[in-house]
Amino acid sequence: MMHKLWGVLLSLVASIAVGGIALHQHEPINALWLVTAAVCIYLLGYRFYSAWIAAKVLAVDPTRATPAERLNNGRDFVPTHRVIVFGHHFAAIAGPGPLVGPTLAAQFGYLPGTLWILVGAVLGGCVQDMTILLLSTRRDGRSLGQMARDELGPFGGFAATIGTLLIMIILSAVLGLVVVNVMKRSPWATSTVMATIPAAIIVGLYLRGWRPGRVLEASLIGLALVLLALFGGSWLDQQPTLRSYFDYSALTLAGLIIAYGFVAAILPVWLLLAPRDYLSTFLKIGTVVLLAIAIIFTHPEIKMPALTRFIDGTGPIFGGKVFPFVFITIACGAISGFHALVSSGTTPKLITSEADVRLVGYGSMALESFVAIMAMIAATLLDPGVYFAINTGAGVVGAAPEAAVRTISGWGFPVTAEQMQSLARSMGEHTLFARTGGAPSLAVGMASIFGSTFGRGFLAFWYHFAVMFEAVFILATLDAGTRVGRFMVQDLFGQLWKPFGRTSWYPSVVLASALIVAAWGYFLYIGVIDPNGGVNILWPLFGIANQMLAAIALTVATGIIIKSGKLRYAWVTATPLAWLALITTTAAWQKIFSADARIGFFAAAADLAQKYTAGTLPPARAAVAPQLIFNQRLDGWLTVLLTLILWFVIIDMMRVCVRRMRGRPVLASSEAPYRLSRLAAGAVSGGR
Amino acid sequence: MIRVAEVLLLAAPRFGAGLWGWLRALAGDDAYERFLAHHARSHPQVPPPTRAAFYEERERRKWSGVTRCC
Numbered sequence: 112m113m114h115k116l117w118g119v120l121l122s123l124v125a126s127i128a129v130g131g132i133a134l135h136q137h138e139p140i141n142a143l144w145l146v147t148a149a150v151c152i153y154l155l156g157y158r159f160y161s162a163w164i165a166a167k168v169l170a171v172d173p174t175r176a177t178p179a180e181r182l183n184n185g186r187d188f189v190p191t192h193r194v195i196v197f198g199h200h201f202a203a204i205a206g207p208g209p210l211v212g213p214t215l216a217a218q219f220g221y222l223p224g225t226l227w228i229l230v231g232a233v234l235g236g237c238v239q240d241m242t243i244l245l246l247s248t249r250r251d252g253r254s255l256g257q258m259a260r261d262e263l264g265p266f267g268g269f270a271a272t273i274g275t276l277l278i279m280i281i282l283s284a285v286l287g288l289v290v291v292n293v294m295k296r297s298p299w300a301t302s303t304v305m306a307t308i309p310a311a312i313i314v315g316l317y318l319r320g321w322r323p324g325r326v327l328e329a330s331l332i333g334l335a336l337v338l339l340a341l342f343g344g345s346w347l348d349q350q351p352t353l354r355s356y357f358d359y360s361a362l363t364l365a366g367l368i369i370a371y372g373f374v375a376a377i378l379p380v381w382l383l384l385a386p387r388d389y390l391s392t393f394l395k396i397g398t399v400v401l402l403a404i405a406i407i408f409t410h411p412e413i414k415m416p417a418l419t420r421f422i423d424g425t426g427p428i429f430g431g432k433v434f435p436f437v438f439i440t441i442a443c444g445a446i447s448g449f450h451a452l453v454s455s456g457t458t459p460k461l462i463t464s465e466a467d468v469r470l471v472g473y474g475s476m477a478l479e480s481f482v483a484i485m486a487m488i489a490a491t492l493l494d495p496g497v498y499f500a501i502n503t504g505a506g507v508v509g510a511a512p513e514a515a516v517r518t519i520s521g522w523g524f525p526v527t528a529e530q531m532q533s534l535a536r537s538m539g540e541h542t543l544f545a546r547t548g549g550a551p552s553l554a555v556g557m558a559s560i561f562g563s564t565f566g567r568g569f570l571a572f573w574y575h576f577a578v579m580f581e582a583v584f585i586l587a588t589l590d591a592g593t594r595v596g597r598f599m600v601q602d603l604f605g606q607l608w609k610p611f612g613r614t615s616w617y618p619s620v621v622l623a624s625a626l627i628v629a630a631w632g633y634f635l636y637i638g639v640i641d642p643n644g645g646v647n648i649l650w651p652l653f654g655i656a657n658q659m660l661a662a663i664a665l666t667v668a669t670g671i672i673i674k675s676g677k678l679r680y681a682w683v684t685a686t687p688l689a690w691l692a693l694i695t696t697t698a699a700w701q702k703i704f705s706a707d708a709r710i711g712f713f714a715a716a717a718d719l720a721q722k723y724t725a726g727t728l729p730p731a732r733a734a735v736a737p738q739l740i741f742n743q744r745l746d747g748w749l750t751v752l753l754t755l756i757l758w759f760v761i762i763d764m765m766r767v768c769v770r771r772m773r774g775r776p777v778l779a780s781s782e783a784p785y786r787l788s789r790l791a792a793g794a795v796s797g798g799r
Numbered sequence: 800m801i802r803v804a805e806v807l808l809l810a811a812p813r814f815g816a817g818l819w820g821w822l823r824a825l826a827g828d829d830a831y832e833r834f835l836a837h838h839a840r841s842h843p844q845v846p847p848p849t850r851a852a853f854y855e856e857r858e859r860r861k862w863s864g865v866t867r868c869c
Binding site: 184192194195324325330379385388442443447653 | 821822823824825826827828830831833834836837838841849850851853854855856857858859860861862863864865866867868869
């Protein structure tokens with residue numbers, strides 16, 4: 112009875128909030144409408160949809176012993192309280208993606224992105240995460256690639272591996288680019304971000320040598336150090352000589368990040384990667400909580416219209432119509448294939464009871480989706496003119512401030528050079544024009560929210576705090592991604608030549624790391640020399656890769672559900688799969704075949720080549736034109752490859768399912784046999 | 800009033816300890832203690848690894864798979 116009452120109440124509030132959003136389409140709307148609608152929709156999805164899936168589709172069985180219980184070794188297989196697992200899992204899945212994607216997608220207005228974040232998460236992303244988490248828990252915590260191999264065949268497994276490697280490379284490049292764009296010509300940001308490296312090393316040494324494993328106290332020391340670095344950066348920015356040591360161009364910064372990425376990948380984890388990650392996790396969770404409080408406290412007005420003219424595909428931040436590109440741009444926060452890699456592997460080994468997958472899988476993703484909603488709010492509370500001035504590359508609106516504001520005002524989003532100048536000054540920056548990549552405009556948005564909650568006087572500090580926060584966990588993701596990529600390369604080449612596969616053999620470590628860093632370093636370099644900002648090319652490519660990985664995960668899940676004889680429930684994963692297949696294929700099709708140089712890779716290459724041979728390019732552009740042309744073609748072929756992989760996996764799954772339905776033999780289920788859980792028996796009497 | 804203050808004062812240390820325990824578990828601060836408890840139960844005759852060795856092995860294991868996302 113109480114449950115029904117709750118459901119009715121939640122539905123009522125949700126419909127009022129959604130109705131409010133719909134009615135406000137032509138006037139400014141308060142951010143609280145979005146927050147309320149989002150929270151109610153998540154709770155409804157969690158309370159009803161996830162419970163139904165757990166009971167009917169996945170047949171979650173709390174009496175069945177989980178691998179954490181059966182294989183408990185006190186190390187990686189450890190039965191852990193579901194709230195703790197929720198925390199670990201959320202910290203693992205929540206990265207920079209849900210912050211950057213919505214910021215870029217705000218060029219269409221706040222509505223398309225917000226709707227996709229909500230619907231995509233509740234019906235897609237949360238379902239994917241929870242399903243994969245349960246399937247992997249039933250299979251002793253095997254990875255997505257292994258499950259694909261075991262259940263569909265060698266091809267599925269190979270495709271998942273290649274997909275993972277590609278996405279890792281593209282992700283690292285685009286994240287590196289985002290960091291470069293916040294640090295270029297900003298001594299404060301650069302020095303603060305650089306200082307986080309020695310801070311992390313101090314924490315690492317403390318954790319290994321002095322007080323081993325005392326994570327909390329070490330992290331507190333680290334936090335104090337990075338805050339000190341923040342204030343130090345502010346002081347340094349005032350010193351003419353010192354500041355010049357940290358005043359770098361984008362190209363130099365890209366070189367530094369590539370060098371850093373290589374060194375970080377070959378150093379022992381305890382020295383840099385692990386301590387940096389503790390810092391970034393604390394900063395991340397602290398900032399997310401702070402942001403939620405501040406948004407509710409200040410309840411800002413959204414200044415961006417619900418829909419902008421750019422839904423027609425002429426957007427300055429990235430080209431392409433709202434369909435399919437809003438669904439590509441916002442991957443993390445709605446549905447992210449990357450999560451399937453965390454949901455299979457680490458997290459399942461901590462699950463105490465199968466019943467916990469609802470909170471851990473569905474719940475964590477709902478929370479991540481909420482982070483995406485907050486990023487959308489932070490981007491859209493800025494004056495739209497300011498938002499476009501920060502996020503549009505100089506190649507689109509011109510490098511001179513006057514030219515840029517004229518173009519942007521001409522789009523119907525008034526902004527003046529003085530306004531941008533005074534905003535930059537209040538944020539403690541020289542300029543905010545053409546800082547593409549989403550992170551700077553997010554930092555401005557966050558600084559405004561924090562500033563009006565905790566005092567206007569500290570805007571510059573809040574801006575650089577936000578920058579540091581983003582940079583710290585972007586670099587953590589970059590390090591982790593490079594390292595995983597390194598292991599995959601070692602594994603791959605190890606099959607050809609045994610010694611290369613030994614993860615501790617130094618020549619192999621160095622070579623494999625160099626390969627991975629060179630791969631993402633190349634895309635980062637091209638992104639930096641691209642006058643349009645690079646993000647406009649790399650982010651859609653990343654989105655396509657991430658959605659493709661999600662589609663592979665959902666394909667594996669659908670295949671397993673059908674093989675287990677639950678064809679009538681297969682739509683639960685097949686529907687988001689069909690949607691993802693539709694949007695990624697449409698987006699890939701346009702990226703490959705569009706004649707519009709702002710959308711199609713090959714069209715852009717042809718356009719640039721034609722201008723290059725005609726000699727109509729400005730000298731600076733002509734100098735890098737051959738590299739840009741090659742890169743556009745390469746991106747085009749990468750898109751072809753990603754699409755082919757996706758469709759081969761889908762067809763492979765269909766083949767397996769048709770065989771199963773015709774009663775022909777298929778690969779046996781790789782599920783571990785049922786064993787009665789002792790923990791569950793204890794739970795009946797004592798409660799958990 | 801006095802009763803309420805008394806109850807709160809008495810509950811505060813327990814509440815604080817509980818909160819601290821949760822925080823430690825969330826951060827992985829208590830991993831070694833948990834491991835020792837498990838070790839004592841499952842094979843008490845083998846001497847357990849030191850805290851430093853356990854920590855290093857744990858980090859290496861953690862970072863050899865996908866533990867961070869986009």
